[in-house]
Every structure is written in C-alpha cells, then in structure tokens.
Amino acid sequence: MTLSIAGVAARPKTATPSQARKFKLPLRWISPVALVLLWQLASSTGVLSPDKLASPLTVAQSAGELIADGQLGEAFAVSIGRVFFGFLIGGFAGVVLGLASGLSRWGETLLDPPVQMLRTLPHLGLIPLFILWFGIGEEPKLALVAAGVAFPLYLNLHAGIRQTDPGLVEAARVLGYSRIERVVHVVLPSAVPQTLVGLRIAFGTAWLSLIVAEQVNADAGLGFLINNAREFLRTDVVVVGLVVYALLGLTTDALVRLLERRILRWRAR
Amino acid sequence: MASAVSVRGLRKAFGPRTVLDGIDLEVQPGEFVALLGRSGCGKSTLLRILAGLDREVEGQAEVPGTVSIAFQQPRLLPWRKVWRNISLGLHKPDGRAVALKALEEVRLTDHADAWPLTLSGGEAQRVSLARALVREPDVLLLDEPFGALDALTRLAMHHLVEDLWTRHKPAVLLVTHDVDEALLLADRILVLDEGRIVATHHVDLPRPRRRASVVEQRTRVLADLGVDVEEAA
Numbered sequence A: 001m002t003l004s005i006a007g008v009a010a011r012p013k014t015a016t017p018s019q020a021r022k023f024k025l026p027l028r029w030i031s032p033v034a035l036v037l038l039w040q041l042a043s044s045t046g047v048l049s050p051d052k053l054a055s056p057l058t059v060a061q062s063a064g065e066l067i068a069d070g071q072l073g074e075a076f077a078v079s080i081g082r083v084f085f086g087f088l089i090g091g092f093a094g095v096v097l098g099l100a101s102g103l104s105r106w107g108e109t110l111l112d113p114p115v116q117m118l119r120t121l122p123h124l125g126l127i128p129l130f131i132l133w134f135g136i137g138e139e140p141k142l143a144l145v146a147a148g149v150a151f152p153l154y155l156n157l158h159a160g161i162r163q164t165d166p167g168l169v170e171a172a173r174v175l176g177y178s179r180i181e182r183v184v185h186v187v188l189p190s191a192v193p194q195t196l197v198g199l200r201i202a203f204g205t206a207w208l209s210l211i212v213a214e215q216v217n218a219d220a221g222l223g224f225l226i227n228n229a230r231e232f233l234r235t236d237v238v239v240v241g242l243v244v245y246a247l248l249g250l251t252t253d254a255l256v257r258l259l260e261r262r263i264l265r266w267r268a269r
Numbered sequence B: 001m002a003s004a005v006s007v008r009g010l011r012k013a014f015g016p017r018t019v020l021d022g023i024d025l026e027v028q029p030g031e032f033v034a035l036l037g038r039s040g041c042g043k044s045t046l047l048r049i050l051a052g053l054d055r056e057v058e059g060q061a062e063v064p065g066t067v068s069i070a071f072q073q074p075r076l077l078p079w080r081k082v083w084r085n086i087s088l089g090l091h092k093p094d095g096r097a098v099a100l101k102a103l104e105e106v107r108l109t110d111h112a113d114a115w116p117l118t119l120s121g122g123e124a125q126r127v128s129l130a131r132a133l134v135r136e137p138d139v140l141l142l143d144e145p146f147g148a149l150d151a152l153t154r155l156a157m158h159h160l161v162e163d164l165w166t167r168h169k170p171a172v173l174l175v176t177h178d179v180d181e182a183l184l185l186a187d188r189i190l191v192l193d194e195g196r197i198v199a200t201h202h203v204d205l206p207r208p209r210r211r212a213s214v215v216e217q218r219t220r221v222l223a224d225l226g227v228d229v230e231e232a233a
C-alpha cells in the first residue's frame, strides 16, 4: 500500500511488473524475520519498554484475545464498511467524470481544468472543511475516502483514454466500426491498463484516508480501537490495529493484481 | 462509368515539407494499380488520404464507393481475439463463420482464438490482410501487405489477392517495393517520386502471369526507379 500523499497526485506511466516474483521468496524473508526476532529480544531484555512498544508475542496474544471477544471483528466490519461505501461513491464519481472528459471534447474542456487544479490539493487537508460541512459522524469519513478514490481513478482513466493509439482508432473508422463500437472495442479497452493502475492507487489512498479520518474522530472501527488503546497505553492493541490496516491494504492490492491478470490476459507477451 | 478513385491536383504538406505535389490519378472500377516509389516518397500518405483519414489537403481526392485498407502496420486490436479482429465492424450475424473462412484463406485457421500479440509479424500481417479482404469493398487499399512474409507465403498471398480480385473485382491500389510483385499483379504501375507520379506502365501480359513473362518489362520499370539493371548485374 502506498502511504504517501504524493501518490495521490502522481501519474504513473505504466503498470509496474510484479517485482516479487523475480526474487526467491524464502530468501526475501530472512531480514524481516530477523527484525522481528530482534524486536522480541529487545522487549524480553527490557531494552524496549512495553509503554513504548509491546513485544511481538504480546501483540500476537492480544490479537488472539481481540479476535476471541469479537472486538476486532466488529471494528474490522465498521472500517471495511466505511471504505466500501466511500469507495463506491468516489469510484462512481471518478469513473463518470473520467469517461465524460475522456470521451467528449466538451466534457474535457469543462471538467478537466477544475479537476486538474483540485488534484493539487492534498485531499487529507480537507478534513477541517469536511467536518464543518458534514459534522463528525460517518459522512466526513465517507467523503474523505470518496475524495481519495475519485481523483486517482479520474486521472488514470482520463489519461488512459487519451493514450489510445490513434492508429487503431483510424483503422476502426475505415473498417466500418460505429462510434459506439469504436468506444467499446478500441478506446475503453486501451484505457483499461492505466485505469487498473488508478484503481490500485485509489485503494491505497482509500485506506490512508480511512486511517486519517478515524484518527480524527471515531466511536467505532479500527481507528477507535487504536485511539482507545492509546489512552490506556496499550501499545499491543495499537500494533494489532496497524497490522490489520496493513493486511487490508495488502489484500485489496492483491485483489487488483488478480483482476489485472484476468483482464489483461491479452498481454500474452 | 464513374471512376473508383478520382484524384486531381492533390497536394499535401506536413509543415514546410511538401510530400504530395500535384497528383492526378483515375482508377477505374475493377482496375488493379500498383504504386512503386522510394521509402518516404508519400505512398502511405496518399493511401491515407484515399481512405478518408486525412482531409487537410489541397486539391481533390474522391472515392465514391466503400473502402477498406490493410495498413503498413497490422493495427490489430490486441485485446480482441484474432477472429474478432476480422469480424468486428462487418455487422454480419455469422461473424465468426465469415472470419474463420477468411482465416482459412490466409492459412491461419489455427490462430482464430489467439491473442494478436502472440502472432508473428507475418501472421499479424496476414490477419490484417484477411480483415481488409473480407469486407469486399469497392476500393481496396493495400499498403505493403506482403512486407513481412517469406517468399513462399508471399506467393500464396499473391494468389489469394488475385483470386479475390478476380471474384469481386474491387479497384485495388497496392503499394509495394517489389517490382516483380507489381508486374505479376497489376494492370498499371505508377512510379511516385518527389510527390509526383513520374512514370506509368501498362501491363498487358495475360493472366495468370509467370515470373519469366515479366522479366523484359521489369528492366524498364526499374529504370524509372533509377536502377540500371545492366550495371547492377
């Protein structure tokens, strides 16, 4: 998951090929495992106080307890729900606007300038405004996630459509495709790879937005769990919450990769 | 009868560079014309204009009937299977059957369900050729359609194009760098140079033509292309 705000505005040129497969997996695990062992050692010898950071074993134990008493499951469901609905709203906006400005000249003339200006705003900085507009309930959280999703989707879909090979459009024209056929068979498929890149960035910023929104104010969800734990100096629970955030990010990333592999089967070579 | 292609005083410039400098050309329905000329002399540019893809020109270029084209690059949709590349835009209910028949003619039936990116250069070029031929247009524009083919496949494709031309009688404009190919297939050969048609050869040899029968005329065409055969030999 990309946790940089710059990632929202970045316009990646191509999909990065999966680097992970280039290395042998077991070798790649040596240093992470060593780090965890070191962390455990530091905790066991008292170098690292539990007030600063709980030991890996304590974290694991707390995770077990939080799962057993249903707290984690509940927080998990609440947070996922926020991302889901925020994503739905932002995704809809990003795709509709992206299509409108990618496919019609008027759409581009009217829509693209304001969107390109707005995208330079760090969207996490909108929180104060969102709180003023929507209060402190669920709405500002959904709005923040939606904003984080809409921009990367719009930008990449729009760029993808613009990158369509004019040679293919020409060929389609001479070969008798209707305008709708040109869009369906030429323009949209050629925008798909770039849009999938946008989708991955969108998921990354969705989680990031959620985390930030839940830090500001929450009475349920993973952020609430973490904030609550902080007040009682329960660093173990804080770490559990962070790990769950990370796992969620990894999961959506893997889902998009899976989607990529299915949809982009034609990239046989 | 009205011409299939009617070009008068056609000029085309890219910025300061004039690529076509006053082309006059009439192609009769059912006539097979070959276009020869050095690389960069404007052959593809002329074909693009005839296909209606470039309208920023001076002069007239009229093509009243239906047109189809095989571009110099295959220009297949990589995200559509080979057979779909042929049938899309045809608007026929039995698209797959039509596509399969066309693929049989270019000897690629086995690749009907392949992704275009898995094809070799010559295979992709044959799909592009099949895609152009299957449309049975009034005017068929072929931009070096045999460029990436080996000698044997090239012969087979010559026969295919000639056969299709005999059956449906479209007007054909074939761009090629191969003088023998032009002599084997065309009724008329045009030599393009510096944006003008500098020579026209009528080929009156009976069909089907054989290689040996074209040798004599080849020397004259080559001379117009600036090649002295005696010297080259």
Ligand SMILES: Nc1ncnc2c1ncn2[C@@H]1O[C@H](COP(=O)(O)OP(=O)(O)OP(=O)(O)O)[C@@H](O)[C@H]1O
Residues within 6 Å of the ligand: B014, B019, B037, B038, B039, B040, B041, B042, B043, B044, B045, B046, B072
């Ligand atoms: N869109 C363009 N913009 C600028 N110059 C162009 C453009 N298209 C073609 N040209 C120029 O016009 C000239 C003729 O190009 P064209 O593609 O018609 O050549 P050609 O005769 O088909 O050559 P070849 O045999 O190598 O295919 C070339 O010098 C090319 O650089």
Ligand SMILES: [Mg+2]
Residues within 6 Å of the ligand: B043, B044, B045, B072, B143
């Ligand atoms: Mg050319």
